[in-house]
Amino acid sequence: MKRGSSRTSVKKDLEEIVQTCNSIENRQFSPFLxxxxxxxxxLRLHAGDLNRLEDHLLDMRAITGIARVVGLQSSQLRFxxxxxxxxxxxxxQKLEGLSRxxxxxxxxxxxxxxxxxxxxxxxxxxxxxxxxxxxxxxFERRGKFDLGQFDSxxxxxxxxxxxxxxxxxxxxxxxxxxxxxxxxSRAKSGEGVEYWSFVRSQxxxxxxxxxxxxxxxxxxxxxxxxxxxxxxxxxxxxxxxxQTEGSPHSFPIPIPWEKAPA
Amino acid sequence: xxxxxRKEETVYSDRLKRAxxxxxxxxxxxxxxxxxxxxxxxxxxxxxxxxxxDDVLKDLDLEVKRVEVQSLGETQASLEGEEDYRYFVRLxxxxxxxxxxxxxxxxxxxxxxxxxxxxxxSKQGKCERKELEELVAHKAGRWRTLTLVDTFLRTGxxxxxxxGLVKLGWRTRAEVDLQALMMLLAESKPEAEPVGVExxxxxxxx
Numbered sequence: 341m342k343r344g345s346s347r348t349s350v351k352k353d354l355e356e357i358v359q360t361c362n363s364i365e366n367r368q369f370s371p372f373l374x375x376x377x378x379x380x381x382x383l384r385l386h387a388g389d390l391n392r393l394e395d396h397l398l399d400m401r402a403i404t405g406i407a408r409v410v411g412l413q414s415s416q417l418r419f420x421x422x423x424x425x426x427x428x429x430x431x432x433q434k435l436e437g438l439s440r441x442x443x444x445x446x447x448x449x450x451x452x453x454x455x456x457x458x459x460x461x462x463x464x465x466x467x468x469x470x471x472x473x474x475x476x477x478x479f480e481r482r483g484k485f486d487l488g489q490f491d492s493x494x495x496x497x498x499x500x501x502x503x504x505x506x507x508x509x510x511x512x513x514x515x516x517x518x519x520x521x522x523x524x525s526r527a528k529s530g531e532g533v534e535y536w537s538f539v540r541s542q543x544x545x546x547x548x549x550x551x552x553x554x555x556x557x558x559x560x561x562x563x564x565x566x567x568x569x570x571x572x573x574x575x576x577x578x579x580x581x582x583q584t585e586g587s588p589h590s591f592p593i594p595i596p597w598e599k600a601p602a
Numbered sequence: 603x604x605x606x607x608r609k610e611e612t613v614y615s616d617r618l619k620r621a622x623x624x625x626x627x628x629x630x631x632x633x634x635x636x637x638x639x640x641x642x643x644x645x646x647x648x649x650x651x652x653x654x655x656d657d658v659l660k661d662l663d664l665e666v667k668r669v670e671v672q673s674l675g676e677t678q679a680s681l682e683g684e685e686d687y688r689y690f691v692r693l694x695x696x697x698x699x700x701x702x703x704x705x706x707x708x709x710x711x712x713x714x715x716x717x718x719x720x721x722x723x724s725k726q727g728k729c730e731r732k733e734l735e736e737l738v739a740h741k742a743g744r745w746r747t748l749t750l751v752d753t754f755l756r757t758g759x760x761x762x763x764x765x766g767l768v769k770l771g772w773r774t775r776a777e778v779d780l781q782a783l784m785m786l787l788a789e790s791k792p793e794a795e796p797v798g799v800e801x802x803x804x805x806x807x808x
Contacts, residue, residue: 435716437693456633
């Protein structure tokens with residue numbers, strides 16, 4: 341087929357080749373999408389019509405692009421000849437079909453972590469020494485805050501840790517189980533429980549905590565959440581039902597301050 | 603009178619100790635030591651010393667691993683024609699899921715890492731970040747994906763080039779047996795996600 345030799349057509353053909361090469365380099369298409377001999381034939385066909393400097397530059401870009409694609413084709417062939425080769429589409433399908441547990445196990449079977457120990461080096465020692473020299477004494481720094489006399493040391497038991505929120509009284513699993521049982525007992529008639537009536541508690545902190553646990557109950561299939569207009573209803577499941585089809589959805593529920601009991 | 607048998611003491615050479623120090627202790631951004639560093643520190647026969655160290659470490663389930671400097675993305679610093687490698691000490695065997703969790707990695711993160719490596723390798727070592735994030739989001743959710751990919755980039759498992767393409771990082775080259783991983787993926791058969799309150803709640807608590 342004879343191609344038109346007008347300048348516009350030359351420019352269009354060369355730009356198309358350059359664009360295809362760029363897309364291939366950016367891994368948008370397979371390197372074998374480009375028919376190299378056809379591309380070279382087009383370049384040869386237009387070789388006589390290149391008059392201006394910009395045409396020559398475009399021609400040069402097209403040739404370099406084709407050369408790079410040939411390089412990619414070569415590396416793909418080399419890659420395919422090793423056992424690392426797996427078709428990208430097939431790989432994607434496999435990866436999407438495997439469970440998280442399976443993927444993690446495969447990774448662990450091929451993972452050999454490197455050992456690395458941190459050590460002090462001279463510049464770090466010098467920096468630390470300078471910092472130490474410049475640092476004010478503890479009493480001078482303390483004096484700035486006007487904290488008064490020192491308190492004598494006291495004891496801090498597990499109960500104190502629990503009440504100050506530094507340690508949980510129950511494990512996460514126990515709390516989740518407890519809330520699930522509570523939901524089941526409150527929804528005994530077979531109907532669901534209104535979300536806010538279930539989540540709302542004596543103080544705001546507890547309300548937030550219950551809302552968080554409810555989100556886990558729903559995510560792990562211990563309960564279903566349905567929205568009927570403004571009303572959100574929670575229905576417990578007798579056994580956890582996990583949705584394996586489709587992608588998970590996020591459903592944010594803001595907890596306004598007014599939801600806290602007066 | 604009975605004579606107690608004398609305890610046999612193993613004596614390691616200074617060169618062997620120095621080699622262990624050089625490989626175990628991190629001096630720069632990347633752990634391990636390069637060919638020129640080892641030649642300077644241990645002398646010309648450093649390869650023999652490393653082979654001896656490898657024998658000693660074998661009993662501890664560790665090994666000396668040699669990786670080409672170019673594949674780690676480092677600049678070559680050796681004379682022309684001379685091979686340049688970085689040597690690491692790494693685990694010879696593998697970790698159990700429990701051990702991996704104790705070392706700070708969630709099972710979800712390891713799964714995401716396997717998915718990233720699988721996709722990048724199948725695409726000949728480079729892949730668009732968006733495509734990678736879409737794949738990880740399928741398993742881990744959109745929000746966590748953004749943090750996860752950033753974590754993998756920060757820890758050296760992945761690298762991002764100026765065109766926004768993501769490739770395998772130095773740590774993956776040093777730590778992951780990609781051939782084994784791809785083989786496992788190719789031979790795998792999908793199974794449903796396990797349902798277990800213990801495990802899931804444990805994950806959530808970490």
